[in-house]
Amino acid sequence: MAHPLDRPLTLGVALDGAGGGFTAADHVRAVRLAEDAGLDFAALGDSLTGVSRPDALLTLAAVAPHTRRIGLVPTVTVTHTEPFHVSKAVASLDFASRGRAGWWVEVSRTGSDARAVGRRPTAPGEELWAEATAVADVVSRLWDSWEDGAEIRDTATGRFVDRDRLHYVDFEGPGWSVRGPSITPRPPQGRPPVVVRAEDDHALATAAVAADVVVVTSGTLGAVRERCLRVREEVAAAGRDRDGVFVLAEVRAHLARGGPGPDRAGAGLVHTGSPGALAEALLEWGRVVDGFVVGFGSTDEDLPLFTERTVPLLRESGVLREGDGPRTLRDRLGLARPDSRYGAG
């Protein structure tokens, strides 16, 4: 089949619930399936309470030494957490994976999360996402707070770092501030890619200013197309290049067994059927988006079907990225590595 698209599809998998186990080996197995199939990234969801799942960032950190090419994108929530910790944790995942970390930004909405942490009550979505925008900003500033090359190891003067290349960020958020600099040097990618799921207009507002990858969650192809246009308009309105972000559609695939019946709103595009038919559907849908984040009805059963049967068909069609040398996630996505905003040059 001829290449139907003008740029390769970006393809990630959402691995929530993979393996059913909690040891490192359980997660390594699932992510390796995705890596061996040549996928761009594996995302792992997180929430403080409610669903039984481990801390996503720590789990993907354990996967990092046993993978070489695939992007590792944990959800890290911002509502009840400290921006300073979030920044150095994602930076450290980037070090552990040698440049393959991403950050999927989420807010905490539930009363159970609020009661577990006890620092503040729940808040409306608008307020939570406005704060998320501020957190994404300060996290990125903290990544930049060490310029590249700040570590000089100059034996002549006895100086390990050039402190003129370490910067206070002095960030004022809504009701809080962060002084900086980070305790962690600038990560390999400079700024690990930021993912935001634009599930409503408040989240979209954060995505428009902060995201490198925007995930849209509409349930029909027409709605996805409209939403994509809307994302690009908002990105342009925020003063950024409208085509500089990746817009991915969320897909839920039920390959091994039947789907859940009539679908709930906001669950993304749903495919129930064979792995081959999913390849056909993705090729069709791929005309309106830059790629997909595919989640599964049953990760244990569906992921192997996806990687062994759907992905090879896509690859034959020439829509996936070729080449599998070790690369950073930014390289993979074709995003240039940014200089620190605090640099002189």
Added chain:
Amino acid sequence: MSGSDGIRQVRLVAHFPGVNNTTVWSDPRSRSQIDFSSFEELARTAERGRFDYFFLAEGLRLREHQGRIHDLDVVGRPDTLTVLAALSAVTANLGLAGTLSTTYNEPYELSRQLATLDHLSGGRAAWNAVTSSDAFTGENFRRGGYLDHTDRYERAASFVRAVRAFWDAAGTGRAAVHRDRFFDIEAVPTLPRSPQGRPVVIQAGDSPQGRDFAAAGADVVFSRHGGFEAGRAFYDDVHRRLAAHGRGDDELLILPGVTYVLGDTPAEAEERARAIRYQQVSGATAIRFVEQVWGRDLSEYDPEGPLPDVEPDLERVLTQGTAAARSTDRAALVERWRARAASEKLGIRDLVVEESARQTFVGTPEAVAGEIVRHVAERASDGFVLVPHLTPGGLDDFVDRVVPLLQERGALRADYTPGATLRENLGLAPRP
């Protein structure tokens, strides 16, 4: 805690080189303090040496001197938990201990992160609960420097109780509820019970409150008292407190932080130790040390020349982000340094080398192994936290040359018990 022939077992901990002048970065063998490969290499060395655990310190703000970022020492550290999680995938038996503040974390989130680490590692997680309370560090956090110094251990004790309540409720489907003047929190933990149930809790504070905090509920104390006499005194003091809390002698391990230097002969070891001390104290570092004590800018002084004749400004604290800056009696120190410099005719750098950077164990592998066994046998400690001066190869010679001697004497395991948790490896009673 005894081997088959009754000799007390030595507990060993590998401390990743710290952010201070103990760590030598000017040596050609010194590699990255931040690349994951350095953490992996030291952890693998420790596991080869049958150590109990790997240890990461933490400092949540870059240190400053005269209002500017301190630039003479190694600086730049990772997120503690992230590195330990990654290490869980490249080690099989080694415990993974992280220093995490009770002031700039929240109990539920930390309990879940440590439970995740315990699951990922098959029961090898440990937490050094430290009680930072300076407003300087607080500037990096939403909360700011909200905690009074006198409250730090009360909040810490409450924090640890809350974390353990969440761990204990894991898998029961019940909510853990924790309410007092510091917290009003409740949650149904979502992870199943982790292999250790309660990951190992370490304490590293030296004040009477710190010692009581350890005696009341810690599993391990990371102490400053590596010398034999000081170690004995500390050991006895903490064990008295332990008994007062109704806990048994084998419920708390005391592991001082120590440094070491080996040589083929005692003279060679002494010579190497001295050379390392000069690497640790460059001329610029010597001036900074004296500035800290004097509370004055002394950048015009020659490090090879005599101590400053100006009087110290004891009101001024030039350094922020270190515990030592607050706690020393500087007037007494100035007097002692002047006396010593005069009588031994020492320049600034020579004096600082003599005063600040002596290694704990210096000698042949046989002598160092013998000292270690003696300290443990005579209850000056239960083992040691070894702080190497080089990243990441700083424990290579210890593992190659001292470990086999400890094993020959029956003081260190020849191999790990397959599948044992850290708690089991340390010989600590399982927690309910």
